[in-house]
Amino acid sequence: MTMNMLQVFHMNKGGGETSYAKNCTIQSKILSITKPYVEAAMHDYISTGIIPRDTFTIAELGCSSGPTALDAVTTIMDVVETRGRVAKFMVYLVDLPSNDFNEVFTFIPSLQKRVNEEKGVGFGPCFVAGLPGNFYDRLLPNHSLHFVHSSSSLHWLSQVPIGLDGPKNKGKIYLSVTSPSHVIEAYKFQFRNDFLSFLKCRSQEVVLGGRMVLSFMGKMSTFEEDYLPLELIARALMTMVSEGLVEEEKVDSLNVPFYAPSLEEVKQLIEEETSFNGDHFAAIEVEWDGGSRINGFEDFHSFKGQLTRGEIISKMHRAVLESMLEHHFGGDIMDELFLRYAKIWDSHLLLNENSKLTVLVISLIRM
16 A cells, blocks of 8 residues: 555444444354454463463454454453453554444443453453554564454455556456456566565564464465455446446556465465464355354344345445545435446356355464
């Protein structure tokens, strides 16, 4: 992302119908699926006998602005309660400066109340701080973190890959099977640099023996290039181009700073950087709508009426992508764009019932 994009990119703020707080079902589903990996990492950490007895420090990287921001923190604290005691917890919630930290902070009192009511007087207090920053850079002092967690964040690149100015990936906003080889290589190169930088920065911040559990969007095979949501967004945009509602040059000039790697790519980079040992690796498939259908219908938070799967997915992706798309195309087309996007999703799922999202889960130990 350019510096300008760092300033404008964020999940949709507040608590309205298009907000991230109301549309984070898939992120919540991913957290529930990856919870056993967090628990296993924490149990193993405690079993080593090196867990601190004074202050246990946790960083949630890419906390965003929804009710899921503290889920992993709660899981970690639950394991500590069953296996051992620490005097207190220090939690850093990290995201870009443009993140809606005010929304995140509204969930902190409920966490502290739960600690007091469920865990009793003898359980250490939990202190929480918001930390605006870029997790591809240093965030905290050396050897200050014991557990790092990040969910649904590391697929975002630090910037648009270098060399993609101009219409070099026509009709697309991300990689596609039709993308030129130099476009594909630019994305791979940018992810490589970013992920190695992420590991290097965390290696300085995490204590020896500390843990990291990371989950983010990926792909099952190194031979896959496209990422379905961005492919379908591009398709919706091109229908608007054909009707004169959007300039084709605008579509051609957008390159979303996103990369979904394969598990093999991630493993190779971890081995190359050498600071962390891979404890567990998994590639998990998740329904695109987060499995929100109940008895054949869709039940989606407080939205009234019956929504199609495409409408559910469109609302979730709008909450994530709208700030970036609005910055590039302007706000006037957003309603129409995501209406078309929902219909394209419905058509896709009708023909591809088994289509699913791939999530990579990596559990690491600081060596």
